[in-house]
Amino acid sequence: MPTVTTPRWLLLILIAATLSVTGCTSVTSANAPELSDRVFIQLSAGPGPGEGTAYDEEDLWRANLAISMANRALAANRPVTLFLDVHGPNLARTDLPESLNFASEPPLKHQFSEFIEKGGTVIVCPLCAETLGLAQSDLVPGAVMDDSGIFGSEGLEPGTASLSF
Numbered sequence: 062m063p064t065v066t067t068p069r070w071l072l073l074i075l076i077a078a079t080l081s082v083t084g085c086t087s088v089t090s091a092n093a094p095e096l097s098d099r100v101f102i103q104l105s106a107g108p109g110p111g112e113g114t115a116y117d118e119e120d121l122w123r124a125n126l127a128i129s130m131a132n133r134a135l136a137a138n139r140p141v142t143l144f145l146d147v148h149g150p151n152l153a154r155t156d157l158p159e160s161l162n163f164a165s166e167p168p169l170k171h172q173f174s175e176f177i178e179k180g181g182t183v184i185v186c187p188l189c190a191e192t193l194g195l196a197q198s199d200l201v202p203g204a205v206m207d208d209s210g211i212f213g214s215e216g217l218e219p220g221t222a223s224l225s226f
Contacts, residue, residue: 095219096220097218097221097222098138098139098140099139099140099218099221099222100130100131100141100142100222100224101217101221101222102131102134102141102143102223102225102226103144103224103225104123104124104127104128104143104144104152104226105146105149105226106123106124106127106148106226107120107124107147107149107151108148116151120148121161121162122164124149124152124163124169125162125164125166125172127224127226128173129172131143131176131181132172135176135180135181140180140182141181141182142181142183143176143181143182143184144186145183145184145189145204146186146189147186148193149186150193150200150206151193152173153173153204154200155200155201156199157169157170159171177201177203183203183204184205184207185204185205185206185207186206187206187207190206
């Protein structure tokens with residue numbers, strides 16, 4: 062028995078007709094929130110409880126990506142919130158080594174300081190920090206141990222671009 066092949070153009074017409082009949086003629090954004098210029102970056106990478114500042118290569122890579130993206134977004138005049146959770150609060154430690162960096166990138170401590178100095182918001186998950194043995198006094202100035210703002214004007218308001226590392 063010979064094989065019958067349907068031309069692509071005919072398949073496209075059949076799909077369009079089916080969508081038209083079912084009422085799926087277009088995608089609308091009637092209920093979608095207006096896009097915000099805000100950027101929310103969640104960073105979970107870092108050493109675990111009791112490991113201090115013992116970052117492995119993957120943690121350094123992820124932390125570097127997150128902070129680099131945060132600084133680039135700030136440079137583009139976008140308000141940026143960096144939310145540190147799970148192991149991420151270790152990045153905000155005052156005793157983070159100056160030499161800690163990924164590959165040939167600038168030290169994480171410098172990138173992090175630059176982010177805060179240029180107006181970036183840093184929110185540290187209190188439960189996560191506590192689990193890591195960190196108190197507010199262990200964090201750099203500008204890092205706030207308070208997760209109440211992450212769903213408000215400093216964080217995940219509707220239309221916010223969000224990245225997770």
